[in-house]
Amino acid sequence: MFRWYPFTIILHDRDRGEVQSVRLKLDPGAKVTGIAVTAAFQRGDTVVWAAELHHRGDQIRQALLTRRALRHARRNRKTRYRKPRFDNRRRPEGWLPPSLVSRVENVVTWVERLRRFAPLTHLSMELVRFDTQKLQDPEIHGVEYQQGTLFGYEVREYLLEKWGRKCVYCGAEDVPLEVEHVVPRSRGGTDRVSNLTVACHECNQAKGNQSLEEFLHHDPERLRQIKAGLKTSLKGAAVVNATRWALFRRLQATGLPLEVGSGGRTKYNRAVQGYPKAHWIDAACVGELGERMRLHPEMQVTRIVAKGHGTRRRCGTDKHGFPIRHAPAAKSYMGFRTGDLVRATIPRGKNTGRHVGRIAIRHRPSFRLNGFDVHPKYLKILQRGDGYAYATE
Ligand SMILES: [Zn+2]
Incomplete structure (x- = not known):
């Protein structure tokens, strides 16, 4: 036995020298990153090991705030007056806050570790929430996009992100949200994303086929906000996730072939296979290969919590x-x-x-x-x- 966690053994002897291709799939999140190791079997790609990596971004932020407060106080007590100097520092290109760096480093650490324990041949990661290229350019839609299913998932993820995962009419959070046509289809409204918002079921039903002005005649402020939101450009609303791109570049540097997928694709893959929501299942469903992924929903998942290596504080x-x-x-x-x-x-x-x-x-x-x-x-x-x-x- 080599390690307890992740449980690893060293084989003394084995029959043949060939191994199937083993893929590491990642779904990087703000708090938790889903990890799935999949291997190609004759029955199809199967998840052989799964983990959920819990990050410590908040802890790092708190520790730095404490340190800053202590240093402020000490300087105040111990130092003669000095001219303020606060805007004379440059951040290098690609700088990320320490809490985000720790997330990237956590994932890279685990990619490197798993590479030592398993013969990884491929990497997959979820890079973006939704694929703006697929939303904008109808020419590149494959067959499945024209049929509307996968396309629908990309649109939904995009709208959720753009409208802050809240019902635009009542502001309800943490409720199932539906895609809503601002100008109703019955009145000639299109399916373009500039005509779509997200609303809770009640508001969607209440609005029915009224126009935006009719439905919100009692709330001119909200009407103004929604109209302004509809006008914002696709690119402006697409939040570039700095952490994911930083991770993407680090994974590229490993030299392994790297597949990227969108969050819309992941959700679609999970939904068509009827899998429950879990970080490791999302990781398994990333990318095109995630559409046919065999897994046991009650699989033993390793929970990995980043704890750091103590403190430098004396x-x-x-x-x-x-x-x-x-x-x-x-x-x-x-x-x-x-x-x-x-x-x-x-x-x-x-x-x-x-x-x-x-x-x-x-x-x-x-x-x-x-x-x-x-x-x-x-x-x-x-x-x-x-x-x-x-x-x-
Ligand atoms: Zn609502």
């Missing part, structure tokens, strides 16, 4: 910024580090039995494991901390 402060403790120089104690995956075998006492988990060390023989204190003599390291916490669901 001085702990109370809530007013006064120093109250200093971090010891050593990062390990009795051979253990915070983040190590351990098995505890406790012979007696309140927590008798076997426990597995990620430890947090103290610099005395009493560590924290799964919410209780444990002496290191009962611990055995299963896997060294690597910046992630794991669970199988």
